[in-house]
Amino acid sequence: MKSGFKGEIVVRHEPCRICGSTEGLKIAELDFWDLQHSSFVQCTSCRLIQLDPMLSAQNTAAGCHAYYILDSLEISEHEQERNLVRNYRRGILFAQSIRRKGFRPETVLEFGPGSGYFAAGIQFIFPECRITVVDILDAVLSMNREVHGFEILKGSPEEGHFTVERKFDLVIARDILEHVTDIGKTIQNVFSLLNPNGLFHFLTPNGIEDLWGYYLNWHFHKRPAELLINHVNYLEGVGLLKALIDSGFAPVEYFTYGIRDTLKGKGWKVRKKLARPASIKRSAEEMIRLHDKDWSGPPFRKEMILDHWIFRTKNQWLINFYCNLKHFQIIHLDPRRNLGHEIHGLFLKK
DSSP states (O other): OOOOOOOOOOOOOOOTTOOOOEEEEEEEEETTTTEEEEEEETTTTTOOEEEEEEOHHHHHHHHHHHHHHHHHHSHHHHHHHHHHHHHHHHHHHHHHHHHHHOOOSSSSEEOOOTTTTTHHHHHHHHOOOOOEEESSHHHHHHHHHHHHOOEEEEEOTHHHHOOOOOOOEEEETTTTTTTTTTTTHHHHHHHHHHHEEEEEEEEEEBBHHHHHHHHHHHHHHOOOOEEOOOOOEOOOOOHHHHHHHHHTTTEEEEEEOOOOHHHHHHTTOOOOOGSSSSSOOOOOHHHHHGGGGGOOOOOOOHHHTTTSSHHHOOOOOHHHHHHHHHHOOOOOOGGGGGOSSEEEEEEEOO
């Protein structure tokens, strides 16, 4: 069914951030806003797909800022509110699932917390747990401190000097691994931040499906595609599993879910309609200049977001049943097959 990527073998500008290989399969070229031109290259050794050359720290910060504004402006207030509630329910489900496995984290660190409602859902199940969040955006940190009362740290998970005085029982990186510039260093940092028998939970896109549109644009048109969100790593099931096990982690849960895009042909159909748009070198600076002062964050109070009879009951069994109805994933697939939209991981520090 899957044809996989095809292209030319190239000498990389920068070595692979996991295995150090200097050779790769060129998949596509792209423009990150108007900030940087690069290529997606798949390592011929460990299969990790990365930008080559990688985004600079300055370009990453500017592009993230611009995309954060763009994403917020394009989503209606009603949909923003629904997303916050969804994340809260997912946090509750996740916390219930690890409690059934015998885990009761007292200290939690989340990289890239977004709205913070996923961690708030965890705190609903474990009211005494202490939550710290890490992000590179001041607006995200301020919101998490003011809305949820979380401790905040500015930084990114791949920073070589990123250290915290204490260790954690649970480290979360949902939709983060695809953003970090050094995935190998990130995995090492997460391992060092965990207590013995601590848990690492992540979500990251299935690299084959998520990159398919960029690949097809290059395959058909040989022109750069437009990249606005800083997804700089794309992971395959086999390579990601090996990297985690080699770093000292043991899998507790590891699966992919969400096959809608697979059925539509992402990852295997060679069709022009599935190709990503060509780059127009959209200006990140102009986005920030025009809209940064106009956007002050979602106009929602936490008590308004959670003003639903099911949450007001405080009945954990009933709330868990309700959350399962909303989010239960029927189909779980082996990530090594590279099918499904998202890779879900829960790994134990051995």
